[in-house]
Every structure is written in structure tokens, then in C-alpha cells.
Amino acid sequence: MNIGEIAKRAGVSRSTVSYALSGKRPVSDETREKIQRVIDELGYRPNASARALANGRTSTIGLVFPPAGNHYTGMQLDFIGSVVEAAAAHDYDVLLSPSGVDSDRSFQRLLGERRVDGAILMEIRLEDDRVDHLAELDFPAIAIGRTARPEGTWWVGLDHTALAAACVHHLADLGHRRIAFVNRPEQLLRAG
Incomplete structure (x- = not known):
């Protein structure tokens, strides 16, 4: 199901359906209600990829955590769960990306393909090229912990x-x- 089919069944143009869904331009209440009836009838769900392409936002946060090795600790799993719950409360999804130091391929794809709107980095090392790379790209990110040179980067930690x-x-x-x-x-x- 796509907006073309919705437009056809509602008797309006594709752009009118798009405006009704995005709110970018005004659509009469009558037309919006007609479109909504068709959407409800068909069970339409907008394509997240198309929406991200149209508005430049993915509504997704990347959580970059260390590769498991043997296993994850209970504390790491609790933290991951807490991030997912907090993101969901603000209508964000979380893309988990296991990444060690040296900005490995998973991390590069996350940034290079703009799969996320921002990133949270776990398990920061005193010398961590991932933090440097994010700063160079001016990519929205925060680190859990700090590097040896925390100036100019966003990080949180415990005292x-x-x-x-x-x-x-x-x-x-x-x-x-x-x-x-x-x-x-x-x-x-x-x-x-």
C-alpha cells in the first residue's frame, strides 16, 4: 500500500495525501478526514525509509556498544534496555551497532549512510578514535565516559x-x- 493508492481511493492527488500526512501544507479538514478514512480502512503505515528521505530525519538513535567478546555484563544489558525505553518514550527507535575502537565498518556505515540522527557511544577509552571521528564530522553524539581530551566533545559520566x-x-x-x-x-x- 502506498500514497498513490490512498490518493486514488480518496479522490485526491498524491501531493495532497503527502501534505495531509506530513502537515507541511494546509489541507482542509474535510479532505484530511477523507484521507484518514481510507488510511484506516486500508491499514496503511507510512514507509519509514521514504519518510526519512523526505524530511531528512530517521527518528532513530544509534547506540554504539563494544563487541560482546564472551558476553555482555548485566550492567551493559541494563544500560542498553534503558536507552531503548527512553528513546521509545520520545518516539525514537534505537539501532544497535557493535563497534570497537578504530572506527570499524559497522560504525562507518552508521555514520556514512546517515542511518541515525545521532549516536550514543558506550565504553569510551581514554584514546578513542570514534569520538574524534564524530567530532570531525560534527555528528550529533554523546559519549558515556570521556577521553583523555574531553574538551569539545559531549560526554556524561559518574563522579x-x-x-x-x-x-x-x-x-x-x-x-x-x-x-x-x-x-x-x-x-x-x-x-x-
């Missing part, structure tokens, strides 16, 4: 110093005197 202090104080207030700190695997720390 790890305050977080660690709160944890230690809490355990000390409970009477604990020996506290262990379990960190990320050594190879991740060495990798930056």
Missing part, C-alpha cells in the same frame, strides 16, 4: 571519586574496617 567515598563511608558506618575493591579486569584497565 567516581564521590561514589567510592560514599561506598567506603557506608561500609565504615556499618562497622567494617577491611574493605576490598573489585575492579574491572586488568586487561581493560591497561587498554585505557
Whole structure:
């Protein structure tokens, strides 16, 4: 089903159907209602690709996350789920793109083909060429974490110093005197 068929059944031009759907130009209430009746009758759903081409927006956010290796942690999966839920609340879809450092092919397609309106990058490294590449393209993006040179890039993170202090104080207030700190695997720390 396409807007040509809707136009034919509603007795209007294709451009009138297009204007009624996009709201770019005024269409009389009577004509809009006639078009809507045909749309409802046929169960028409607009083609997302055609709509993106027409208005230059995909209504999709790219979530760039690290390749799984052996598996994803519960925290990573919770974060991915939270991004999807938040995006859906604002009528956005999320395109998941596993991408490591060195701006691999998946990441290049995401940007080069403008499949998304913006990107969220997870698992940022101190030296991360993906962040540099996004900045060079002036592509709308935000990083979860920061690089060694965070100036000029958008990023969010936790105040790890305050977080660690709160944890230690809490355990000390409970009477604990020996506290262990379990960190990320050594190879991740060495990798930056």
C-alpha cells in the first residue's frame, strides 16, 4: 500500500495525501478526514525509509556498544534496555551497532549512510578514535565516559571519586574496617 493508492481511493492527488500526512501544507479538514478514512480502512503505515528521505530525519538513535567478546555484563544489558525505553518514550527507535575502537565498518556505515540522527557511544577509552571521528564530522553524539581530551566533545559520566567515598563511608558506618575493591579486569584497565 502506498500514497498513490490512498490518493486514488480518496479522490485526491498524491501531493495532497503527502501534505495531509506530513502537515507541511494546509489541507482542509474535510479532505484530511477523507484521507484518514481510507488510511484506516486500508491499514496503511507510512514507509519509514521514504519518510526519512523526505524530511531528512530517521527518528532513530544509534547506540554504539563494544563487541560482546564472551558476553555482555548485566550492567551493559541494563544500560542498553534503558536507552531503548527512553528513546521509545520520545518516539525514537534505537539501532544497535557493535563497534570497537578504530572506527570499524559497522560504525562507518552508521555514520556514512546517515542511518541515525545521532549516536550514543558506550565504553569510551581514554584514546578513542570514534569520538574524534564524530567530532570531525560534527555528528550529533554523546559519549558515556570521556577521553583523555574531553574538551569539545559531549560526554556524561559518574563522579567516581564521590561514589567510592560514599561506598567506603557506608561500609565504615556499618562497622567494617577491611574493605576490598573489585575492579574491572586488568586487561581493560591497561587498554585505557
